[in-house]
Amino acid sequence: MKTGTACPRVGDGSTQQVRRQAGFTLVELLVVVAIIALLVGMLLPAVQKVREAAARTQCQNNLKQQAIGMHSYLDAHGRFPSGMTNGVGSNSLSDWRLVWVHLLMPYIELDTDYAATIKAYPGAVPARPSAIAGLKTVREGRKQLLMCPSDPNAGKVQFFNAETGLHTNYAACAGSLPWNDGPTNWSTNLPWGTMSYNELDGVFFAQSATRLSHIADGTSNTLMLSEIRVFRDNGGHDVRGRMWNNNASGAVLFATTARPNPATPDRVSSCRPSVDGVTCVQGANQVFSMFARSCHVGGVNAALCDGSVRFVPNSISNATWLNLGVINDGAVLDPY
Numbered sequence: 001m002k003t004g005t006a007c008p009r010v011g012d013g014s015t016q017q018v019r020r021q022a023g024f025t026l027v028e029l030l031v032v033v034a035i036i037a038l039l040v041g042m043l044l045p046a047v048q049k050v051r052e053a054a055a056r057t058q059c060q061n062n063l064k065q066q067a068i069g070m071h072s073y074l075d076a077h078g079r080f081p082s083g084m085t086n087g088v089g090s091n092s093l094s095d096w097r098l099v100w101v102h103l104l105m106p107y108i109e110l111d112t113d114y115a116a117t118i119k120a121y122p123g124a125v126p127a128r129p130s131a132i133a134g135l136k137t138v139r140e141g142r143k144q145l146l147m148c149p150s151d152p153n154a155g156k157v158q159f160f161n162a163e164t165g166l167h168t169n170y171a172a173c174a175g176s177l178p179w180n181d182g183p184t185n186w187s188t189n190l191p192w193g194t195m196s197y198n199e200l201d202g203v204f205f206a207q208s209a210t211r212l213s214h215i216a217d218g219t220s221n222t223l224m225l226s227e228i229r230v231f232r233d234n235g236g237h238d239v240r241g242r243m244w245n246n247n248a249s250g251a252v253l254f255a256t257t258a259r260p261n262p263a264t265p266d267r268v269s270s271c272r273p274s275v276d277g278v279t280c281v282q283g284a285n286q287v288f289s290m291f292a293r294s295c296h297v298g299g300v301n302a303a304l305c306d307g308s309v310r311f312v313p314n315s316i317s318n319a320t321w322l323n324l325g326v327i328n329d330g331a332v333l334d335p336y
Contacts, residue, residue: 052150052296055148055149056150056296056301058148058149059148059149059150059169059227059294059296059301060301060309060311062144062145062146062147062148062170063170063225063227063301063302063303063309064303064307064309065108065145066104066108066145066170066225066303067224067225067303067304067307067308067309068107068307069104069107069108070104070107070224070225070307071307072107073103073104073107074212076107078211079209079210079211080100080203080204080208080210081100081103081104081204082098082100082103082204082205082206082207082209083099083100083172083204083205083206083208083252083253084098084099084100084205084206084253085098085103085207099243099252100172100204100252101146101170101243101252102243109145110145146168146170146243147168147169148169148170148294148295150294150295150296151229151230151294151295152295153229153230153231153232154169167230167240167241167243168230168241168243168252169227169228169229169230169241170225170226170227170228170252171225171226171227171228171241171251171252171253171254171290171292172203172204172225172252172253172254173202173203173204173222173223173224173225173226173253173254173255173256173325174200174202174203174204174205174253174254174255174325175200175201175202175203175205175255175256175325175326176201176202176256176257176322176323176325177200177201177202177255178255178257178267178287178289201325201326201327201328201329202223202256202325202326202327203222203223203224203327204253205253210327214327214328215305215327216327216330217323217326217327217328217330217331219305219306219307220305220308221304221323221324221333222304222305222324222325222326223256223302223304223305223324223325224302224303224304224305225302225303226254226260226292226300226301226302226312227293227294227296227300227301227302228240228241228252228254228290228291228292228293229276229278229293229294229295231271231272231275231276231278237270237271238270238271238272238275238280239251239268239270239271240266240268240271240280251269251288251290253290254290254291254292255289255290255291255325256292256321256322256324256325256326257289257291257322258291258318259292259314259316259317259318260291260292260293260294260299260312260314260316260321261291261292261293261294261299261300261314262291264291265278265279265280265281266278266279266280266281266289266290266291267280267281267287267288267289267290268280268282268288268290269282269288270282278293292312296311298313298314298315299311299312299313299314299315299316300312304324312336313336316336317334319331319334320333320336321336
């Protein structure tokens with residue numbers, strides 16, 4: 001009789017078959033983690049570039065909307081809005097204290113904010129924002145259209161106290177001169193719109209009333225708006241970009257005295273001396289100047305008086321940038 005071979009059994013002295021549990025060894029796990037870390041390291045810069053590109057596009061769209069609003073204001077009034085309605089350096093609480101941003105509100109779909117603030121105070125806008133009933137509405141309404149998402153402080157400016165103003169990342173071009181460096185002193189409170197066009201050489205300044213006929217160089221060769229940096233009021237006022245209680249500094253205006261993102265410090269009535277590599281000095285004798293700045297790599301967004309928006313590189317020549325700020329110098333501009 002043929003005898004069959006019995007299968008070996010565990011524990012009976014026969015050959016044992018050892019089973020391994022499924023899983024990763026420590027070495028395999030470390031290799032996987034290293035690969036994931038490498039992929040994240042490779043993808044993160046690309047993601048950041050995409051986010052910055054989106055932020056830059058949003059910033060350009062904001063400028064485009066404001067430029068369209070400027071032309072709507074021009075159609076309605078025959079001139080561009082004043083850079084400031086009160087004189088630079090004036091501290092009178094009876095001043096209107098309006099800047100171009102407020103005048104533009106009804107033309108950039110901020111009618112509610114306009115009604116809650118400007119229209120509600122027809123005689124004189126309160127100097128202190130805490131007295132304005134619609135302040136919260138303005139804070140919320142301004143964030144998207146008046147702030148550039150590339151600026152880390154956009155929409156996050158901490159106010160030194162309840163009496164300081166609101167901030168924007170956009171400024172109107174006052175020309176190639178520091179404030180009060182023209183033939184006469186800006187601080188003189190002339191009736192609104194009566195200041196001579198020989199006073200300064202840009203489109204927007206205190207009590208300006210610029211018409212298209214004044215822009216002899218052509219609207220495609222003249223700056224309207226550009227970006228500026230805003231900073232937190234930590235330990236003191238920093239008025240750059242302040243669009244309320246803007247009584248002395250013209251801090252929503254910029255000059256083309258220095259090209260975009262310069263090492264030259266801003267000069268305003270009150271600021272922090274050095275933040276994020278941007279320097280500033282507090283102006284003396286009402287002589288102020290603020291420059292186009294952004295957090296974009298390589299330059300700033302700017303709107304021209306024809307309504308077009310373009311990215312201007314930091315490498316633009318000083319002469320070209322200077323001449324772009326002037327409405328009637330007759331200079332032939334180099335490509336930029």
